[in-house]
Amino acid sequence: MNEKIVKIGLVGFGTIGSGVAKLIMEDADSIASRTGLRLELSRVIDVDTTSERPIKLPGNMLSDDLSQLLNDETITIGIETIGGTDAAKQVQLKMLESGKDVVTANKALLAEHGNELYRAARKNGRCIAFEASCAGGIPIISAIRSGLAANKITAMYGIVNGTCNYILSNMASKNEKFDQVLARAQEKGYAEPDPSLDINGQDSAHKLAILASIAFGYEIMFDDIFVEGINNISQDDVHYGREMGYCLKLLAIGQKDEQNRISLRVHPSFIANDNPLSQVEGPFNAVSIFGSAVGQVMFYGRGAGMMPTASAVVADIIDVALGNSGRTFNHLNIRPRTESELLIDKIDNLVSKFYIRIMCKDQPGVIAQWSKVLAENNISISGALQHEGKGPDDTVPVVIITHLTRQENITAALNDMEKLDVIGGNPVCIRIVDIPEDKD
Amino acid sequence: MNEKIVKIGLVGFGTIGSGVAKLIMEDADSIASRTGLRLELSRVIDVDTTSERPIKLPGNMLSDDLSQLLNDETITIGIETIGGTDAAKQVQLKMLESGKDVVTANKALLAEHGNELYRAARKNGRCIAFEASCAGGIPIISAIRSGLAANKITAMYGIVNGTCNYILSNMASKNEKFDQVLARAQEKGYAEPDPSLDINGQDSAHKLAILASIAFGYEIMFDDIFVEGINNISQDDVHYGREMGYCLKLLAIGQKDEQNRISLRVHPSFIANDNPLSQVEGPFNAVSIFGSAVGQVMFYGRGAGMMPTASAVVADIIDVALGNSGRTFNHLNIRPRTESELLIDKIDNLVSKFYIRIMCKDQPGVIAQWSKVLAENNISISGALQHEGKGPDDTVPVVIITHLTRQENITAALNDMEKLDVIGGNPVCIRIVDIPEDKD
Numbered sequence: 055m056n057e058k059i060v061k062i063g064l065v066g067f068g069t070i071g072s073g074v075a076k077l078i079m080e081d082a083d084s085i086a087s088r089t090g091l092r093l094e095l096s097r098v099i100d101v102d103t104t105s106e107r108p109i110k111l112p113g114n115m116l117s118d119d120l121s122q123l124l125n126d127e128t129i130t131i132g133i134e135t136i137g138g139t140d141a142a143k144q145v146q147l148k149m150l151e152s153g154k155d156v157v158t159a160n161k162a163l164l165a166e167h168g169n170e171l172y173r174a175a176r177k178n179g180r181c182i183a184f185e186a187s188c189a190g191g192i193p194i195i196s197a198i199r200s201g202l203a204a205n206k207i208t209a210m211y212g213i214v215n216g217t218c219n220y221i222l223s224n225m226a227s228k229n230e231k232f233d234q235v236l237a238r239a240q241e242k243g244y245a246e247p248d249p250s251l252d253i254n255g256q257d258s259a260h261k262l263a264i265l266a267s268i269a270f271g272y273e274i275m276f277d278d279i280f281v282e283g284i285n286n287i288s289q290d291d292v293h294y295g296r297e298m299g300y301c302l303k304l305l306a307i308g309q310k311d312e313q314n315r316i317s318l319r320v321h322p323s324f325i326a327n328d329n330p331l332s333q334v335e336g337p338f339n340a341v342s343i344f345g346s347a348v349g350q351v352m353f354y355g356r357g358a359g360m361m362p363t364a365s366a367v368v369a370d371i372i373d374v375a376l377g378n379s380g381r382t383f384n385h386l387n388i389r390p391r392t393e394s395e396l397l398i399d400k401i402d403n404l405v406s407k408f409y410i411r412i413m414c415k416d417q418p419g420v421i422a423q424w425s426k427v428l429a430e431n432n433i434s435i436s437g438a439l440q441h442e443g444k445g446p447d448d449t450v451p452v453v454i455i456t457h458l459t460r461q462e463n464i465t466a467a468l469n470d471m472e473k474l475d476v477i478g479g480n481p482v483c484i485r486i487v488d489i490p491e492d493k494d
Numbered sequence: 495m496n497e498k499i500v501k502i503g504l505v506g507f508g509t510i511g512s513g514v515a516k517l518i519m520e521d522a523d524s525i526a527s528r529t530g531l532r533l534e535l536s537r538v539i540d541v542d543t544t545s546e547r548p549i550k551l552p553g554n555m556l557s558d559d560l561s562q563l564l565n566d567e568t569i570t571i572g573i574e575t576i577g578g579t580d581a582a583k584q585v586q587l588k589m590l591e592s593g594k595d596v597v598t599a600n601k602a603l604l605a606e607h608g609n610e611l612y613r614a615a616r617k618n619g620r621c622i623a624f625e626a627s628c629a630g631g632i633p634i635i636s637a638i639r640s641g642l643a644a645n646k647i648t649a650m651y652g653i654v655n656g657t658c659n660y661i662l663s664n665m666a667s668k669n670e671k672f673d674q675v676l677a678r679a680q681e682k683g684y685a686e687p688d689p690s691l692d693i694n695g696q697d698s699a700h701k702l703a704i705l706a707s708i709a710f711g712y713e714i715m716f717d718d719i720f721v722e723g724i725n726n727i728s729q730d731d732v733h734y735g736r737e738m739g740y741c742l743k744l745l746a747i748g749q750k751d752e753q754n755r756i757s758l759r760v761h762p763s764f765i766a767n768d769n770p771l772s773q774v775e776g777p778f779n780a781v782s783i784f785g786s787a788v789g790q791v792m793f794y795g796r797g798a799g800m801m802p803t804a805s806a807v808v809a810d811i812i813d814v815a816l817g818n819s820g821r822t823f824n825h826l827n828i829r830p831r832t833e834s835e836l837l838i839d840k841i842d843n844l845v846s847k848f849y850i851r852i853m854c855k856d857q858p859g860v861i862a863q864w865s866k867v868l869a870e871n872n873i874s875i876s877g878a879l880q881h882e883g884k885g886p887d888d889t890v891p892v893v894i895i896t897h898l899t900r901q902e903n904i905t906a907a908l909n910d911m912e913k914l915d916v917i918g919g920n921p922v923c924i925r926i927v928d929i930p931e932d933k934d
Contacts, residue, residue, distance in 0.1 A: 077644055077787055084646055088711060090825040185641070191788035193641020200640075200818070201625070201633020204517055204808035206524055271528060330794060333773045347517055347805035348631035348795060354770060355791035365787035368644030376825070378640070378818040385530040385816070 057092040060375040063123035063154070065145050066136035067100035067107060067116065070159055070186075073364030074133060076109040078371075085368070091375050093368070097123045108360070120145065124152040131374055133367060134158040143167055150178045155380070157370045159186035159363055165260035165276050168267065172388065181383035183370035188261040189214055189339045191362030192355040193369065198269050198343065199382055205345025207269040209309045211489050214261040216337035216357045217245040217252035218284050218304040222322075223335045225292045226302065232287060244337045244358075254283035255304065255320040262306035266318055269343070270310045272389050272397060274318065280401040282321035291411055291482055294453045298437065300324035300409070301332035305487060317399040323487040324409055331489065342489065350491065402462040407436070407486035410456065410464075412471060413449035413478040414440075420476045424452070427474070431467040433459045449478040455486065497532040500815040503563035503594070505585050506576035507540035507547060507556065510599055510626075513804030514573060516549040518811075525808070531815050533808070537563045548800070560585065564592040571814055573807060574598045583607055590618045595820070597810040599626035599803055605700035605716050608707065612828065621823035623810035628701040629654055629779045631802030632795040633809065638709050638783065639822055645785025647709040649749045651929050654701040656777035656797045657685040657692035658724050658744040662762075663775045665732045666742065672727060684777045684798075694723035695744065695760040702746035706758055709783070710750045712829050712837060714758065720841040722761035731851055731922055734893045738877065740764035740849070741772035745927060757839040763927040764849050771929065782929065790931065842902040847876065847926035850896065850904075852911060853889035853918040854880075860916045864892070867914070871907040873899045889918045895926065 062078065064071055078085075078093045086092045098116045123129060132149035134156060136142045142163050146156050156175065158164070164171065164187055175182045185195045189212070198207065213219050217239055224235040236253075239245035251257045259279045267274040284304050292302050305323040310316050325332050330352055334340040339357025344350055356362040373379040391397055414420045428435060437455040444450055456464070468481050502518065504511055518525075518533045526532045538556045563569060572589035574596060576582040582603050586596050596615065598604070604611065604627055615622045625635045629652070638647065653659050657679055664675040676693075679685035691697045699719045707714040724744050732742050745763040750756050765772050770792055774780040779797025784790055796802040813819040831837055854860045868875060877895040884890055896904070908921050 073787075081644070081646070081786070085644060088825075088827055089643055090827070191785075192791055193637050196636065196641050197633050200813055201636050201809055202805065203529055203812045204521070204525060204805045206521070330770075330773055333770055345631075345805065346521070347513075347801040347808075349799075349802055351632055351793070351795035353791070353793055356789050359789075361787040362789055365642065365644045365785060368787075369641055372643045373640055376818075376821045378816075378821060381816045381818060385528075387528055387530070 057086050057090060058375070059092045059094060060131065060371070061094050061096045061128045062131050062133060062371060063097040063099070063126065063129040064095060064133045064135065065099045065120065065123065066134060067098050068135065069360050070363050070367070071098070071100070071135040072107045072109050073360035074135060074367045075111065077361070077364045077368050079109065085372070089372050091372055093371060096129050097126060099123050120148065124148055129154060131155050131157060131371055133371070134160060135367070137162070139163045139166055143171070146171055146182070147174055150174050150180050153178065153180065155180045155374045156182045157367055157374060158182065158184050159367055161187040161257070161260040161264060165263035168264065169273050169388070172386070175383070181374065181380045183374050183379045184264065185370045186363050186366035188264050189341060189353070190355065190357040190359060191365040192339060192341070192353045192357065193366065194265065194341050194353050195268065197353060198265065202343065202345050202348060202351070205347050207310070207343060207345050209344040210265060210269060210307070210341060211331060211487070212262070212265065212306040212339070212341035213303055213331060213334050214306050214339050214341065214357060215252050215258045215304060216339060217249055218258070219334060219339070220244045220337045222284060222287070222292065222302050222304065225289055226296060227335070229289070231289050253285055255281040258304060258306045258320045262308060262318060262320060266308040266316065267388050268386065269308065270316055271387050272316065273391055278318050278398045280319040280321070284322050287322055290451065291484060294411060294439065294451070295324045295409060295484070298439065298453070298455060299327050300486065301327050302484070303331060307487065314397065315399050316397055317404065319401060322484050324484055325487050325489055329489050329491060344490065402460070402465070404461040405458050406461065407458055407488065408456045408464050409484045409486055410454040411482040412452050414452050415476045415478065416444065416448055416450050417476065423474050423476055424471060427467050427470045431463045431470070433463055433467055447478050497526050497530060498815070499532045499534060500571065500811070501534050501536045501568045502571050502573060502811060503537040503539070503566065503569040504535060504573045504575065505539045505560065505563065506574060507538050508575065508577070509800050510803050510807070511538070511540070511575040512547045512549050513800035514575060514807045515551065517801070517804045517808050519549065525812070529812050531812055533811060536569050537566060539563050560588065564588055569594060571595050571597060571811055573811070574600060575807070579603045579606055583611070586611055586622070587614055590614050590620050593618065593620065595620045595814045596622045597807055597814060598622065598624050599807055601627040601697070601700040601704060605703035608704065609713050609828070612826070615823070621814065621820045623814050623819045624704065625810045626803050626806035628704050629781060629793070630795065630797040630799060631805040632779060632781070632793045632797065633806065634705065634781050634793050635708065637793060638705065642783065642785050642788060642791070645787050647750070647783060647785050649784040650705060650709060650747070650781060651771060651927070652702065652705065652746040652781035653743055653771060653774050654746050654779050654781065654797060655692050655698045655744060656779060657689055658698070659774060659779070660684045660777045662724065662727070662732065662742050662744065665729055666736060667775070669729070671729050693725055695721040698744060698746045698760045702748055702758060702760060706748040706756065707828050708826065709748065710756055711827050712756065713831055718758050718838045720759040720761070724762050727762055730891065731924060734851060734879065734891070735764045735849060735924070738879065738893070738895060739767050740926065741767050742924070743771060747927065754837065755839050756837055757844065759841060762924050764924055765927050765929055769929050769931060784930065842900070844901040845898050846901065847898055847928065848896045848904050849924040849926055850894040851922040852892050854892050855916045855918065856884065856888055856890050857916065863914055863916055864911060867907055867910045871903045871910070873903055873907055887918050
């Protein structure tokens with residue numbers, strides 16, 4: 055078979071960039087035999103040209119001068135693995151302007167400036183491929199855009215942050231405290247030294263913005279997404295939830311109803327123990343998608359890490375070089391939103407079941423007080439749990455599971471509860487997410 | 495956006511064909527808005543032109559005369575949903591010869607004659623797309639060919655037959671007997687009136703032949719695959735296995751080692767209860783794939799049924815119409831095998847753990863006898879289980895779990911055991927499959 059040579063420039067020689075370079079250089083033969091494409095890394099750009107990396111580059115391939123890449127017309131594909139939103143955006147724009155297709159893993163950039171970049175790509179007759187931006191090595195973006203192209207996608211539920219999932223699943227299975235698991239996650243490289251973007255849910259929201267825009271076909275702004283992280287999750291709640299048949303996950307949720315109203319949210323979520331997503335442990339990611347024809351499909355794998363992410367970047371390079379990405383990108387139909395469109399549903403309108411934990415003083419009449427608050431806010435109770443034994447300040451934990459209720463009613467009830475003398479501290483409130491299972 | 499009109503001919507107006515027609519006709523607008531392609535069903539061919547179907551065709555679209563489709567040059571894509579291997583093969587060849595790309599869900603045909611059909615397609619400058627042939631609506635073929643294109647695939651473990659999975663998972667969860675569950679599966683439409691192709695493992699083997707040929711890059715003959723069905727699975731073994739921490743699944747397994755030796759087999763398999771595949775219940779399918787860069791990924795969804803299969807067929811139509819399938823098909827590198835290549839590993843060489851159940855007479859010296867047989871065949875025991883209580887003919891079940899052992903040693907030992915007076919009936923032997931989990 056005739057091999058087509060594909061020359062590649064890489065900007066950003068950190069962990070992901072090193073993985074990409076390694077995969078291209080070490081597996082060029084096997085990739086050529088599978089695809090007919092001979093991938094050649096021509097130029098690697100990074101401000102740091104001296105540090106040791108997991109892969110050795112030949113001769114003077116590494117440089118800190120971007121123009122060497124931009125001006126090399128034999129390079130047809132530029133990879134951006136810098137991360138962050140400022141420099142990376144300029145790099146992508148320059149690569150597009152100099153006639154190169156762009157492959158990127160940069161979720162923050164696409165979530166915040168994707169629409170602008172897509173327009174720049176179209177203007178220059180180029181494409182941007184971004185499989186690696188969501189869920190690492192799992193080919194979820196190509197699944198939504200090609201594999202499920204015959205479906206109207208009605209909902210997606212994703213565990214898309216490995217750090218959070220590692221923490222929550224270890225809190226549940228090993229009975230460890232948040233800080234303890236976080237420290238181990240950092241040791242193992244599953245969490246950054248500063249894990250705040252992961253823990254506060256923003257990283258998941260970045261990925262949701264990208265996935266929802268291609269699944270639902272509308273420009274999604276990062277601000278459209280309601281975001282709550284796992285910062286305040288206590289071990290107690292993980293365990294009380296378990297007792298009641300639930301497993302705690304940080305879910306990224308996108309739903310589109312018959313009226314085209316889109317609901318987008320990232321928050322800690324209790325899901326049924328027998329849902330396949332509850333089996334996703336440790337640093338793994340998984341996304342369940344509901345399509346009008348296909349029903350439920352789920353994709354599972356490593357959502358981060360050097361080689362899984364490189365796997366997705368190189369798959370995109372192959373797809374771009376075959377011309378497939380370009381064609382699909384041309385048909386990428388992400389509609390801009392008009393001012394008049396009431397497209398994004400507010401979190402206040404969310405109808406959900408809720409898990410509420412309050413720390414009650416152990417004295418007569420307490421139940422009467424908190425149940426009165428719920429009743430006044432039109433909230434009906436489906437289950438409650440109070441163990442014997444005392445907590446801090448002579449309080450006892452009471453766990454309440456509500457029937458379906460509007461978020462704004464819950465918010466009002468929680469405010470009212472905080473004012474009760476018989477309740478210590480702030481009530482804890484975690485949404486219960488009923489993932490529709492089309493299971494026999 | 496300009497819409498490109500794509501005219502489609504469909505041969506085989508049964509369940510799957512009806513689903514495809516329904517999806518194309520009812521969702522044409524939304525597909526056009528997502529992809530820029532306006533799919534138009536031009537002609538439907540079936541020998542039966544009178545029966546009621548779930549979708550009404552306009553005017554004289556339905557005919558029993560294939561030439562009306564072949565001679566219509568505006569039809570660029572032909573869908574074959576007849577099933578079976580004889581007529582379907584002729585139809586595909588004729589469609590290719592008349593210049594149409596082919597989309598098919600026909601696993602039996604591709605497993606048995608795929609290589610011949612691929613050559614015919616190449617000769618005519620056309621392509622064959624077959625996403626729907628394996629695992630219904632799950633985009634597993636595009637995942638292997640595109641999403642994981644940067645990976646050397648080392649192994650795949652698939653639950654690819656919904657009928658068998660429905661039977662085995664209900665035997666486990668509802669404590670029902672094989673025949674009882676099969677009858678309900680037939681009522682629900684999860685099993686054919688004649689379920690033998692499913693139950694005996696052949697359907698799974700067809701799918702494995704297709705998946706393995708694209709994952710490993712060699713022509714796989716259907717006869718290369720060792721096949722054992724679930725015909726003889728008893729409820730007892732499902733339950734003894736569970737007690738020992740295993741879940742019983744019919745797995746389609748493909749492995750390729752460093753020396754390019756390929757092992758292909760379909761058989762009932764005990765897998766660890768905490769493996770994600772063990773959570774796949776009812777008629778669902780799932781395939782775990784191990785790639786050199788990506789690690790483990792798993793794809794899950796409905797592996798059969800009218801609309802999930804139609805979802806995959808229509809995704810292929812879109813991919814063919816965009817030109818993507820053609821490009822990928824041209825690079826589909828399935829090497830023919832030379833006579834000298836010792837490519838396919840024989841089942842006798844399999845090294846595995848085994849579950850053995852024997853029905854022993856309840857008398858002194860029995861353990862000494864069966865353990866001697868195992869020792870003579872160099873088989874070491876990792877666990878054994880004998881409950882109190884009696885079975886038929888005053889025998890008691892003894893369950894033995896072996897350490898890693900070669901299949902040929904087990905086969906010899908089972909033969910020797912059958913000859914023992916103290917053992918009633920034939921020993922039951924089920925392979926234990928250690929799916930490598932790269933889990934934290």
